[in-house]
Amino acid sequence: MTTKHKNWMSQLAQHYDWMNKKYPDDRLMIVFDIDGTILDMRYMVLSLLQAYDAHNSTDFFTRLQIDDITVHENQVQHLLVDLGIPVAEHQKILDWYGEHLWEREYVLTGNRPFPGVLEVIKWFKIQPNTFIGLNTGRPERLRQDTLRSLNELSRSHHIHFQDEWLMMNPQGSDQEVAAAKAAGIKKYRNDGFRVVAYIDNEPEMLEAIAQAFSDKEILLLHADTIFESSRSRLPWKSAEGKEYDLKELISDRKLPETIDFVWHGINGEVNLRQFLASDKVMWGECDVRLAPTDNKLILRHDSFAESKYDEDEEWLTLEQFLRRVQPTNKGVKFDLKTGGSLLKRMSDYLSDYQFSVDRLWFNGNIEHLHEDGFTLLAKTYQGAIVQAPVDFLTPLVCSAPKKAREILQMFESWGINRFSISWDTENMLTFFDQMEEWGYQINIYNVPNLDAFLRAVLMFPCSITSDFNFPQWHYYGRGSGQNRRHFEYIPKPDA
Numbered sequence: 094m095t096t097k098h099k100n101w102m103s104q105l106a107q108h109y110d111w112m113n114k115k116y117p118d119d120r121l122m123i124v125f126d127i128d129g130t131i132l133d134m135r136y137m138v139l140s141l142l143q144a145y146d147a148h149n150s151t152d153f154f155t156r157l158q159i160d161d162i163t164v165h166e167n168q169v170q171h172l173l174v175d176l177g178i179p180v181a182e183h184q185k186i187l188d189w190y191g192e193h194l195w196e197r198e199y200v201l202t203g204n205r206p207f208p209g210v211l212e213v214i215k216w217f218k219i220q221p222n223t224f225i226g227l228n229t230g231r232p233e234r235l236r237q238d239t240l241r242s243l244n245e246l247s248r249s250h251h252i253h254f255q256d257e258w259l260m261m262n263p264q265g266s267d268q269e270v271a272a273a274k275a276a277g278i279k280k281y282r283n284d285g286f287r288v289v290a291y292i293d294n295e296p297e298m299l300e301a302i303a304q305a306f307s308d309k310e311i312l313l314l315h316a317d318t319i320f321e322s323s324r325s326r327l328p329w330k331s332a333e334g335k336e337y338d339l340k341e342l343i344s345d346r347k348l349p350e351t352i353d354f355v356w357h358g359i360n361g362e363v364n365l366r367q368f369l370a371s372d373k374v375m376w377g378e379c380d381v382r383l384a385p386t387d388n389k390l391i392l393r394h395d396s397f398a399e400s401k402y403d404e405d406e407e408w409l410t411l412e413q414f415l416r417r418v419q420p421t422n423k424g425v426k427f428d429l430k431t432g433g434s435l436l437k438r439m440s441d442y443l444s445d446y447q448f449s450v451d452r453l454w455f456n457g458n459i460e461h462l463h464e465d466g467f468t469l470l471a472k473t474y475q476g477a478i479v480q481a482p483v484d485f486l487t488p489l490v491c492s493a494p495k496k497a498r499e500i501l502q503m504f505e506s507w508g509i510n511r512f513s514i515s516w517d518t519e520n521m522l523t524f525f526d527q528m529e530e531w532g533y534q535i536n537i538y539n540v541p542n543l544d545a546f547l548r549a550v551l552m553f554p555c556s557i558t559s560d561f562n563f564p565q566w567h568y569y570g571r572g573s574g575q576n577r578r579h580f581e582y583i584p585k586p587d588a
């Protein structure tokens with residue numbers, strides 16, 4: 094029997110907290126199996142079968158898709174039957190497959206991780222005094238290739254797996270795997286780690302760990318992917334799941350304090366109230382433009398060309414916004430939709446409300462504010478954040494970094510001290526890494542939902558701007574009103 098009432102990732106989070114409280118001074122470790130747990134082995138099966146075709150001038154597997162593969166890498170014979178491959182060919186294919194299965198070429202290139210698993214690993218790696226251990230049935234002879242391929246796959250996540258925290262099967266035979274896995278956990282414990290959880294796709298391996306360690310310290314998690322041994326061997330107190338869902342693992346209380354969070358699009362009373370009530374989001378962003386009627390500064394996302402002026406429209410004014418935020422300890426971020434006279438009016442308001450510079454943040458497009466707009470802001474509010482979105486530089490950063498750098502340096506000389514990148518930018522990771530390497534402060538915006546938000550958090554930018562439309566966390570951001578649309582939330586009736 095397994096405990097199904099709660100998501101496996103939230104059970105992991107809860108158990109981790111419990112162990113952390115119980116052993117505040119100890120080194121904690123989360124241990125992962127590799128094949129079928131971190132790596133989706135279907136990709137290796139696919140690349141091997143297609144390599145068979147290439148080497149034997151056949152075309153049995155040219156149309157094979159990843160979702161067609163439903164068998165364990167050791168049970169490819171069933172797949173051949175399912176695919177209707179002539180029986181006379183089976184033995185030849187299986188022999189070739191068996192011969193090449195753990196060959197270097199396929200170990201190094203044929204693999205892909207399950208979605209979310211590297212993020213889960215990264216999350217634990219950044220927790221204080223917490224380590225990730227690997228415990229695999231792969232034989233020792235694959236040690237270097239295993240590390241190389243895992244590190245290659247996780248490079249963009251800045252994760253590095255270390256030799257000393259990789260337990261392998263010293264026997265190198267399929268029979269000894271369960272004993273080797275138990276020995277692996279024992280070794281980690283003897284080395285002084287508190288093993289918080291062990292994750293494996295094989296029920297048999299979880300059973301072996303449950304039998305070897307009768308205490309309740311190790312949470313056993315079954316990765317319900319593709320496995321060989323019978324499900325009936327799952328220890329009764331294990332939990333299982335199919336998805337490495339960050340939303341279940343991380344709660345808002347756990348958000349890193351080094352990242353500034355910005356509530357996007359506070360252009361109305363409802364969103365302002367939500368922002369003011371949050372103790373995690375310390376910055377509020379509004380879209381500032383001139384009203385068409387009386388030239389007052391008002392908060393509205395769309396220009397009047399994009400969304401026509403409606404006579405019944407009611408605006409939150411910049412003044413109302415400043416008056417409400419001033420008495421709190423929160424910061425204000427202005428998305429300035431034009432330069433020129435708007436900047437002048439803006440500084441009049443700001444001098445009335447006396448925000449210290451560390452609570453001020455200005456954002457504007459290069460083409461709206463121009464050099465003189467940014468220089469004026471940087472000079473008037475020395476110490477404030479002056480930001481521009483630079484997504485348009487991505488192709489250049491990726492292809493001609495020297496040129497991109499020159500342009501960024503020019504922007505810096507205008508007083509811009511933070512650069513903003515949209516989450517949906519193509520090649521966003523490469524762009525982000527390069528910008529970080531150059532030492533720039535980066536804001537990520539346009540983060541569509543909680544899952545993307547948490548993935549952005551794991552990149553550790555200086556700041557993240559989001560609608561906070563995260564009902565799972567009871568954050569009910571309304572959105573900026575782009576295209577005059579807002580998020581609506583439907584209450585769930587009590588079960």
Ligand SMILES: [Mg+2]
Pocket residue numbers: 126127128129130293294295
């Ligand atoms: Mg496995």
